[in-house]
Amino acid sequence: MPEFNFLLLHVRDHAVSAVLYQELLGIPIVDQKADIAILPLRDGIMLGLWSRDTVEPKSSGHTGASEIAFAVADISTLAATHDDWSRRGLTIIQAPTLMSFGTTFVALDPDGHRLRVFAPPMA
Secondary structure: OOOOOOEEEEOOOOHHHHHHHHHHHOOOOOOOOOOEEEOOOOOOOOOEEEEOOOOOOOOOOOOOOOEEEOOOHHHHHHHHHHHHHHHHHEEEEEEEEEEEOOEEEEEOOOOOEEEEEEEEEOO
C-alpha cells in the first residue's frame, strides 16, 4: 500500500508561502528549488509548496474546497494563535467559534487555502 508522506499545495509564489508557513508553524524550510519549497510537518509528513505555474498536469488554481487543520492544546492557545495570525495579516473567515468538535477558527493563506485551528473540547 502506498504511504502518505506529502501534502502539496499549489501556490502563486512558493518562496513567499514557504516563509509564511515557516513563521506560522515554527518549522524549517528543508529544501527549496526553483519551483517548490519543502517543510517538515511531523511523523515523516512533508508540506510541499509548489508553484502552480509549473505543476504538471496543470493546476486548476481553485482553492478553498478543502482545509488543512491544526490542533492546539486549549482555547487560550487558540486565541493566541488567532491573534498572531490576524496580526500577520491573514484573512480570518471564521472567528473563534464553538462547534461540535471544539472551538475553532479558519484563516486563509495568501493563495486562499483554508487553515483551520481547533482546540478539542476539554473532557
